[in-house]
Amino acid sequence: MDFILDNQETEKKFQQLIKVIRLRQSGEVAEAMKERGISYKVSWGVSLLDMREIAQSYEADHLLALKLWNKQWRETMILATLIDNPAEVTEEQMDFWTKSFENIEIAEQASTNLWVKSKFAFVKALEWCRGKKHLVRFTGVHLIGRLAITDKKAIDEMFEPFFEELTTLAKDKKLYTPIYRSVIGMGSRSKVLNEQCIELTKQFQLSESENAVKLGESLFDELGSEYVQERFQE
Numbered sequence: 001m002d003f004i005l006d007n008q009e010t011e012k013k014f015q016q017l018i019k020v021i022r023l024r025q026s027g028e029v030a031e032a033m034k035e036r037g038i039s040y041k042v043s044w045g046v047s048l049l050d051m052r053e054i055a056q057s058y059e060a061d062h063l064l065a066l067k068l069w070n071k072q073w074r075e076t077m078i079l080a081t082l083i084d085n086p087a088e089v090t091e092e093q094m095d096f097w098t099k100s101f102e103n104i105e106i107a108e109q110a111s112t113n114l115w116v117k118s119k120f121a122f123v124k125a126l127e128w129c130r131g132k133k134h135l136v137r138f139t140g141v142h143l144i145g146r147l148a149i150t151d152k153k154a155i156d157e158m159f160e161p162f163f164e165e166l167t168t169l170a171k172d173k174k175l176y177t178p179i180y181r182s183v184i185g186m187g188s189r190s191k192v193l194n195e196q197c198i199e200l201t202k203q204f205q206l207s208e209s210e211n212a213v214k215l216g217e218s219l220f221d222e223l224g225s226e227y228v229q230e231r232f233q234e
Helices: 008-023 027-035 048-055 062-071 074-083 091-099 104-113 121-129 134-150 162-169 173-187 191-205 210-223 226-232
Strands: none
Touching (some): 008 062, 008 074, 048 074, 074 104, 091 104, 091 134, 104 134, 121 134, 121 162, 134 162, 134 173, 162 173, 173 191, 173 210, 191 210, 191 226
């Protein structure tokens, strides 16, 4: 990561946010996360809704986001993904943060709030699908889905490189849900992608993996359903 000099204004905002986090803490939220197996080094149990509300009071600020992330609290990391300026996000930062993820909540929040808005999103999604760590692969797959849903300007061909990776990842039981959602997202964008995704589900069903077969069957039924097909009728 590049070293960036601090300044008094950023430090002031940072300290303000630390105080707000403590004021918004919730034991109920913290307990609910613990029951779901989501753990952090430090968590104040602030709700995601509250954090989005807090972030709306601040303009995009890359330096502030870096300071928040370095604090390594659940709330400061999630706020970092909400406050950072996507235009200033670097590939190095994306790799550094993603490789440090410790649970799916922070992976989903970073993917949804920040990574999807980066100019490196498609490249990183593909790279992370080939990652060694489960949460890196999870982030890559999740990011595919976010791009499919939110990047309206992306052409169909930009999603094609993901198909080969997903054929391999479909064997991983831990990735069932994010793969399902991402393939549905791609298959709902256009008639062409829908047809390609249906072919992908057939490949899943030819796998020796029970998980891939089950995933392929569920996706095939959903993508070919009347509800999805109605979207492509003129």
